Amino acid sequence: MTSTTSRISAPHLSALDELSKALGTQGSGSLLVDDVDVQNFHRDMGALSDPHLPMAVVLAGSTEDVQATLRWASKHKISIVPRGAGTGVSGAAHAIKDCVVLSLERMNQILEIRPDDEVAVVQPGVVNADLNAAVAEYGLMYAPDPASYQQSTIGGNVATNAGGLRCAKYGVTRDSVLGLTVVLADGSIIEIGKQTFKGVAGYDLTSLVIGSEGTLGIVVKATVRLRYSGENQRAIAAIFPDIETAAEGVLAIGRARVQPAILEMLDEGVMAVIDSIHGTKLKGTGGALLLALTDGFGAYLEEDVIREVLAGLGATLFEKDDPQSMALLAMRRVSRGDEQDDQYRVGEDVAVPRSKLVDYIRELHRIAERNNVWVRTVAHAGDGNLHPTFWIDPSEGEAGVERLDASLDESIRAALAIGGTITGEHGVGQYKLRWLGWEQSEQVRELQYRIKEVFDPQGILNPHKAI
Amino acid sequence: MTSTTSRISAPHLSALDELSKALGTQGSGSLLVDDVDVQNFHRDMGALSDPHLPMAVVLAGSTEDVQATLRWASKHKISIVPRGAGTGVSGAAHAIKDCVVLSLERMNQILEIRPDDEVAVVQPGVVNADLNAAVAEYGLMYAPDPASYQQSTIGGNVATNAGGLRCAKYGVTRDSVLGLTVVLADGSIIEIGKQTFKGVAGYDLTSLVIGSEGTLGIVVKATVRLRYSGENQRAIAAIFPDIETAAEGVLAIGRARVQPAILEMLDEGVMAVIDSIHGTKLKGTGGALLLALTDGFGAYLEEDVIREVLAGLGATLFEKDDPQSMALLAMRRVSRGDEQDDQYRVGEDVAVPRSKLVDYIRELHRIAERNNVWVRTVAHAGDGNLHPTFWIDPSEGEAGVERLDASLDESIRAALAIGGTITGEHGVGQYKLRWLGWEQSEQVRELQYRIKEVFDPQGILNPHKAI
Structure with a gap:
């Protein structure tokens, strides 16, 4: 173990030496301690007000590495900040004082694809887009598609219960995860949830862990449900005079009882951002843009209904089959994914x-x-x-x-x-903690603290995040 | 308070007198103690091996009644067995020794229907079918449809995370509940979840309470998501030579990437049961029956694909538009709903x-x-x-x-x-507890016991059920 740093106290250095040896014995994990190396893992894309460098970064290569790290952390009472690709935007993966960051990115194997069961079993470091590419040949998709889908990992998606564009029709991450293998704070391992579409044995610990931002345990394996990737994708783009009328369009589509796969609304400001990134000329065409995607066997009929409904509200529609509509949807997908918030x-x-x-x-x-x-x-x-x-x-x-x-x-x-x-x-991550008390009562928050204590009695897992 | 019974000890009688007065003050709830009256509330439709009469039955008329009952139960350490319509089939609502049954059936008001938001807010005693009838005029439905939907309540559906036929496409109860108001064991009240389709603030306590069979708290209000009731319902009925080929048909429909709203498979024995109840002549026509329903804008196209796929496997299909196909689906719906299991x-x-x-x-x-x-x-x-x-x-x-x-x-x-x-x-209820340890590890079960302790430290809520 080399270290060029004075950030780490002598007792912590000695403890890290022990961790390095534990990981070395297994041969699959690595430990980073150099300033330059750990710098790359000290934050996610959320706004950052209290920056810290982690003492070290574990690059876990196996479930055993995760277990060894948590056993070690429990013994030394050292805080662990778990991390996927670091694309989160709420600071859940921001390093805190004297923490060790646990990166799951190297655990990136798709372990099983079972097309007839319509499930896949993956390690946490599998990138969302890679899973989608792997199942596409079967006419299947992994539905949750956060803007970061080309970088973000299934583990990170599970930790944050990631949403995305397609969840209008297909639900969020929680709706696509059947079962999880989780390493608890003490290094022990549990299997929760199910391998089947339905299952009601005991409490829903799976939904509890999903969205808990690594505060209850570290996901080392996930069984996810796949959906049919509707081949008949029909994109609809409609320019509205103002955002209020566009929002009326959203309700009108609902009243026509059409459930599009995607339904996005962009105001003038976002239209200008897309112009500046992609060279389009949206600005000045109207006050708002509505983008819809229909898919599946009803796609063409649904397209017709949506077009009629929006035209009736005075929208200017792109022509049917105009490839610009689909192109705009693709631009919308990435129009926030490449930004990093700051204090301004x-x-x-x-x-x-x-x-x-x-x-x-x-x-x-x-x-x-x-x-x-x-x-x-x-x-x-x-x-x-x-x-x-x-x-x-x-x-x-x-x-x-x-x-x-x-x-x-x-x-x-x-x-x-x-x-x-x-x-x-x-x-909630770190950034939105200040608002959580506005939404949830003290008693509801207290229940969550107590649940965290059940899973993590020493409070070493991503403390001061999520709840 | 009258009592014709010797089943209740003197101290319990005195405690019940206190409860009766507490409920009387509010004027909305009633207390039953007579043998004949409580007999009607001592079990659900699950197999029963250890019958008990409850000491009393609270017919709650308001949230305040539920709170008063739980405050009283906490004070006297008396077990509460909550109950909807009693249509459960796992014994979750079976009375236990010296318990008080808390019936939520009288809390049967639909508080709000907001068609543009596609949500309804209901009391726990609202019958599933009544909610569906009330939202039908808006072209909406409450999707979970257990066989008992004409009797069972939303509260009971939430307590058991009820499924049904339509969940092939629309998910189970957990997928249709956004937020809950819950009375905890000490009589305090919490609001969990959200009023919106998406929301990731803190741990998912809503999913935790759903399916917990009244062991964590009593649901007194639920905000549920409504779905579009596809008007183009197309029923497909196919007779197969044997059940193995019918099961192949299920996979073949999946491989054609068609997601029917309903996909039911019945073997020869169940076909004979339907004959005996409904006078059909299914027996002898084949070894298995597959029933599918497609709905929504793709319904006709999906119907065609399913028919082609099943015919290719050698199935004998009922003619298109033959009303018998839809009639068979209706018969299937109730073919188990009216039965009560026993030891034979x-x-x-x-x-x-x-x-x-x-x-x-x-x-x-x-x-x-x-x-x-x-x-x-x-x-x-x-x-x-x-x-x-x-x-x-x-x-x-x-x-x-x-x-x-x-x-x-x-x-x-x-x-x-x-x-x-x-x-x-x-x-799991009471009946399947003996098998739960076969599915879940000791550690996973221990986590659930500890979570129950967080919500219900005295263990008065439906003890020895669910976990």
């Missing part, structure tokens, strides 16, 4: 009841105006899940940051006031 | 990976033959969820019961050996 620009993630989309978007604009900040909004509109981005000019400094923070707080309050949630799909 | 006839509820359906059905027949018992099987085949019924002639007495029990045990072992579960949708 923060993307939010509230969800509201669908009928409140219009009211909420109006309120966002009032909030931005009142605080003299900018806002643009993209929404997984089919789910009522909005991603407003608030930002200021960095040159404004601290005064601007205060107004930005006030806007964020007000936008969260406004969502809660109409029955919404502080986080539709990004998770 | 037990319906099982395993689930297996879909590719194992054929193997498992063959194994069931080997088991029945080996033990000289009868077996017939109906399956929610799309989910791999089988309901074999094993039975003997009651005149055989104890010797027959031993062979029946051996068959049940062997059928459970066989399901577990191929990656199955002991219960696909009926729940």
